Amino acid sequence: xxxxxxxxxxxxxxxxxxxxxxxxxxxxxxxxxxxxxxxxxxxxxxxxxxxxxxxxxxxxxxxxxxxxxxxxxxxxxxxxxxxxxxxxxxxxxxxxxxxxxxxxxxxxxxxxxxxxxxxxxxxxxxxxxxxxxxxxxxxxxxxxxxxxxxxxxxxxxxxxxxxxxxxxxxxxxxxxxxxxxxxxxxxxxxxxxxxxxxxxxxxxxxxxxxxxxxxxxxxxxxxxxxxxxxxxxxxxxxxxxxxxxxxxxxxxxxxxxxxxxxxxxxxxxxxxxxxxxxxxxxxxxxxxxxxxxx
Amino acid sequence: xxxxxxxxxxxxxxxxxxxxxxxxxxxxxxxxxxxxxxxxxxxxxxxxxxxxxxxxxxxxxxxxxxxxxxxxxxxxxxxxxxxxxxxxxxxxxxxxxxxxxxxxxxxxxxxxxxxxxxxxxxxxxxxxxxxxxxxxxxxxxxxxxxxxxxxxxxxxxxxxxxxxxxxxxxxxxxxxxxxxxxxxxxxxxxxxxxxxxxxxxxxxxxxxxxxxxxxxxxxxxxxxxxxxxxxxxxxxxxxxxxxxxxxxxxxxxxxxxxxxxxxxxxxxxxxxxxxxxxxxxxxxxxxxxxxxxxx
Amino acid sequence: xxxxxxxxxxxxxxxxxxxxxxxxxxxxxxxxxxxxxxxxxxxxxxxxxxxxxxxxxxxxxxxxxxxxxxxxxxxxxxxxxxxxxxxxxxxxxxxxxxxxxxxxxxxxxxxxxxxxxxxxxxxxxxxxxxxxxxxxxxxxxxxxxxxxxxxxxxxxxxxxxxxxxxxxxxxxxxxxxxxxxxxxxxxxxxxxxxxxxxxxxxxxxxxxxxxxxxxxxxxxxxxxxxxxxxxxxxxxxxxxxxxxxxxxxxxxxxxxxxxxxxxxxxxxxxxxxxxxxxxx
Numbered sequence: 001x002x003x004x005x006x007x008x009x010x011x012x013x014x015x016x017x018x019x020x021x022x023x024x025x026x027x028x029x030x031x032x033x034x035x036x037x038x039x040x041x042x043x044x045x046x047x048x049x050x051x052x053x054x055x056x057x058x059x060x061x062x063x064x065x066x067x068x069x070x071x072x073x074x075x076x077x078x079x080x081x082x083x084x085x086x087x088x089x090x091x092x093x094x095x096x097x098x099x100x101x102x103x104x105x106x107x108x109x110x111x112x113x114x115x116x117x118x119x120x121x122x123x124x125x126x127x128x129x130x131x132x133x134x135x136x137x138x139x140x141x142x143x144x145x146x147x148x149x150x151x152x153x154x155x156x157x158x159x160x161x162x163x164x165x166x167x168x169x170x171x172x173x174x175x176x177x178x179x180x181x182x183x184x185x186x187x188x189x190x191x192x193x194x195x196x197x198x199x200x201x202x203x204x205x206x207x208x209x210x211x212x213x214x215x216x217x218x219x220x221x222x223x224x225x226x227x228x229x230x231x232x233x234x235x236x237x238x239x240x241x242x243x244x245x246x247x248x249x250x251x252x253x254x255x256x257x258x259x260x261x262x263x264x265x266x267x268x269x270x271x272x273x274x275x276x277x278x279x280x281x282x283x284x285x286x287x288x289x290x291x292x293x294x
Numbered sequence: 295x296x297x298x299x300x301x302x303x304x305x306x307x308x309x310x311x312x313x314x315x316x317x318x319x320x321x322x323x324x325x326x327x328x329x330x331x332x333x334x335x336x337x338x339x340x341x342x343x344x345x346x347x348x349x350x351x352x353x354x355x356x357x358x359x360x361x362x363x364x365x366x367x368x369x370x371x372x373x374x375x376x377x378x379x380x381x382x383x384x385x386x387x388x389x390x391x392x393x394x395x396x397x398x399x400x401x402x403x404x405x406x407x408x409x410x411x412x413x414x415x416x417x418x419x420x421x422x423x424x425x426x427x428x429x430x431x432x433x434x435x436x437x438x439x440x441x442x443x444x445x446x447x448x449x450x451x452x453x454x455x456x457x458x459x460x461x462x463x464x465x466x467x468x469x470x471x472x473x474x475x476x477x478x479x480x481x482x483x484x485x486x487x488x489x490x491x492x493x494x495x496x497x498x499x500x501x502x503x504x505x506x507x508x509x510x511x512x513x514x515x516x517x518x519x520x521x522x523x524x525x526x527x528x529x530x531x532x533x534x535x536x537x538x539x540x541x542x543x544x545x546x547x548x549x550x551x552x553x554x555x556x557x558x559x560x561x562x563x564x565x566x567x568x569x570x571x572x573x574x575x576x577x578x579x580x581x582x583x584x585x586x587x588x589x
Numbered sequence: 590x591x592x593x594x595x596x597x598x599x600x601x602x603x604x605x606x607x608x609x610x611x612x613x614x615x616x617x618x619x620x621x622x623x624x625x626x627x628x629x630x631x632x633x634x635x636x637x638x639x640x641x642x643x644x645x646x647x648x649x650x651x652x653x654x655x656x657x658x659x660x661x662x663x664x665x666x667x668x669x670x671x672x673x674x675x676x677x678x679x680x681x682x683x684x685x686x687x688x689x690x691x692x693x694x695x696x697x698x699x700x701x702x703x704x705x706x707x708x709x710x711x712x713x714x715x716x717x718x719x720x721x722x723x724x725x726x727x728x729x730x731x732x733x734x735x736x737x738x739x740x741x742x743x744x745x746x747x748x749x750x751x752x753x754x755x756x757x758x759x760x761x762x763x764x765x766x767x768x769x770x771x772x773x774x775x776x777x778x779x780x781x782x783x784x785x786x787x788x789x790x791x792x793x794x795x796x797x798x799x800x801x802x803x804x805x806x807x808x809x810x811x812x813x814x815x816x817x818x819x820x821x822x823x824x825x826x827x828x829x830x831x832x833x834x835x836x837x838x839x840x841x842x843x844x845x846x847x848x849x850x851x852x853x854x855x856x857x858x859x860x861x862x863x864x865x866x867x868x869x
Contacts, residue, residue, distance in 0.1 A: 050454070103754070106754050166815070260580070350771060
């Protein structure tokens with residue numbers, strides 16, 4: 001399978017800006033030697049507490065920030081290559097936290113058209129792409145609506161459509177659900193899963209919600225600019241102690257499974273023929289472990 | 295000193311085609327020293343409700359009372375000028391006694407230093423300088439801000455610290471009720487537990503009543519003693535978390551949910567496991583499982 | 590209350606006026622403004638008002654919506670009316686103390702008020718039926734000749750459209766911040782003018798900070814979506830005059846000519862004097 005994102009020794013340091021607009025002293029190493037690779041078609045979640053460097057990483061994927069040292073390739077393109085800047089931005093679309101602050105137009109379809117317009121796409125083709133993108137996020141009925149009358153979840157779906165209309169291979173989302181209510185969060189997650197499964201779009205999703213992280217194919221936990229943990233959600237969440245050290249949560253059932261690993265408890269359960277694995281992720285799995293169906 | 299709502303209704307844009315009923319005939323009492331959680335999806339009427347408690351929105355119908363005294367009605371026969379004065383005075387006293395922390399409260403910070411920003415509320419109450427200074431120190435400690443941050447600009451602080459400054463600014467009015475609208479929105483798990491833990495401790499130590507609006511069922515289950523579920527402008531459930539979360543089906547229909555452990559409890563019961571009580575947390579589940587399997 | 594302001598806001602509906610080319614609407618509005626200032630009598634304005642009412646009908650926007658959105662402007666309007674009524678000299682009708690109301694005063698006040706109302710409704714009809722992006726596209730195309738003398742026409746129009754897009758968001762934000770500061774005991778409603786101005790600082794500072802934060806985020810989001818100015822940019826809705834635009838232009842021409850002709854109607858002031866004369 002093809003590699004969508006690859007980084008080697010990726011480092012980014014925020015520089016103090018001096019009055020002459022030149023870079024001065026180093027302020028903070030936001031990313032410190034990150035090596036990772038993301039295959040095409042994967043759904044990746046990046047976890048980490050605020051200030052861990054995960055947003056910096058997201059901005060680098062879209063070439064909004066360039067590596068201080070090390071390299072980052074998106075779809076084989078080196079993001080520090082100035083000449084390929086617009087190609088990188090076209091293939092790695094980006095969604096931000098606040099849905100209001102990323103909408104340019106006052107009409108849904110005009111906003112979705114903004115990206116392809118910037119790319120210089122032919123007008124009839126833009127029309128077609130806009131219609132397809134709105135269809136894909138289930139917002140076709142709102143093409144002529146004003147974003148002011150939409151819910152947070154709907155606005156984020158419009159933002160996703162705006163990226164889809166640019167025909168990206170990768171969508172990077174920086175805490176897209178942080179400002180939404182549970183209903184809005186569910187809408188956005190459903191949309192992302194559909195795009196990933198049906199349209200084979202690679203997703204890099206940054207979030208604080210563990211139930212969203214559990215849906216990923218692969219997780220990276222970033223702490224102090226470094227990859228602290230990585231693996232499938234099952235592998236990562238089963239390290240309950242380590243996750244808590246990093247200031248992160250695990251789903252309550254995973255915590256329960258972990259606490260049930262206590263030897264005394266295990267023995268009593270074993271006597272009844274019950275075995276609880278330490279890497280349970282969902283309520284269903286726990287029910288099945290405690291009350292096996294046959 | 296309870297807050298009582300008696301048959302309160304509120305309509306936005308009454309008489310216009312855009313008219314919308316935000317609250318419909320709500321009767322409710324918030325008692326002293328309680329830790330109440332309010333749940334409901336966006337647009338259910340819960341923001342209207344909490345703004346009413348603080349006197350920011352006047353009910354279109356019904357009455358709201360603090361300590362038996364109505365927010366808006368005054369003895370008849372008062373002169374216009376007298377009435378205006380009395381209204382202003384009552385509103386001021388309500389806002390002192392019912393502190394309201396809005397969503398993303400750090401967006402309302404404006405002063406040059408943390409101390410000055412926290413002092414804004416008490417200064418509006420017209421308190422003497424020394425009292426204000428004492429309250430600033432006290433409230434910074436309450437929310438877990440180090441004293442050396444006092445002279446810093448609030449805009450230099452981290453997101454979590456800014457939010458604590460904003461909460462301290464409301465606490466500095468020494469309210470009997472503290473109303474918080476999603477105080478943990480946008481924070482990471484550590485920041486979230488930090489703030490909610492502080493508030494719980496504050497409530498236990500100072501006996502302040504807390505009214506917490508939250509989208510997280512885990513949080514309301516963990517921290518509150520009573521839950522009010524609002525849907526379509528009406529109170530659908532009002533009771534202990536254990537009682538409210540029994541109505542999983544109805545809560546789901548309202549676009550809400552139940553804590554994961556409660557859900558697990560129900561599913562295990564269906565499978566015939568003898569769990570008696572509604573379970574709210576991992577701790578309780580562990581305890582229950584121990585009971586089931588050691589006997 | 591602040592949410593009610595609809596100046597510069599788009600009202601989504603499906604009407605002929607909505608579908609007109611923004612350039613046609615810009616030209617039409619411009620002509621309307623010019624003609625309003627050329628009309629001399631109340632009759633002329635009445636006819637202009639009737640024509641405007643027909644256009645409102647055609648836009649399918651409810652009249653109450655337009656009127657409600659302009660509440661704040663009417664306060665300004667009242668101010669000019671009162672000022673005119675008191676300041677214009679002429680035949681005295683009423684005299685109470687130092688206040689004198691003259692026939693000419695009433696006439697000028699009524700005339701000014703009508704003119705202003707028509708002006709405001711006319712302009713808001715344009716923004717209500719044209720999305721900000723269309724509006725700026727139209728403006729950009731009309732002003733294109735200025736590009737030759739290095740006027741950054743595209744940037745100006747882009748800024749304008751973003752400003753229009755953010756008006757409602759910032760209004761709502763102002764409302765929220767005012768409420769939050771009221772909850773901390775801030776008082777915006779009493780005290781001297783100076784005190785009231787001072788009371789606005791806790792509102793303005795967070796508002797400005799928030800506007801900058803939004804601007805910063807929006808700029809990043811635009812860059813992430815490959816925005817790089819006018820260069821190589823295409824449009825989904827390319828501006829192209831349709832048959833209806835040519836008809837509309839003809840209507841504008843005829844309408845303006847007709848309104849101009851009202852200058853030659855028999856003197857309206859005479860009728861007015863005749864009516865007020867009955868009371869004096």
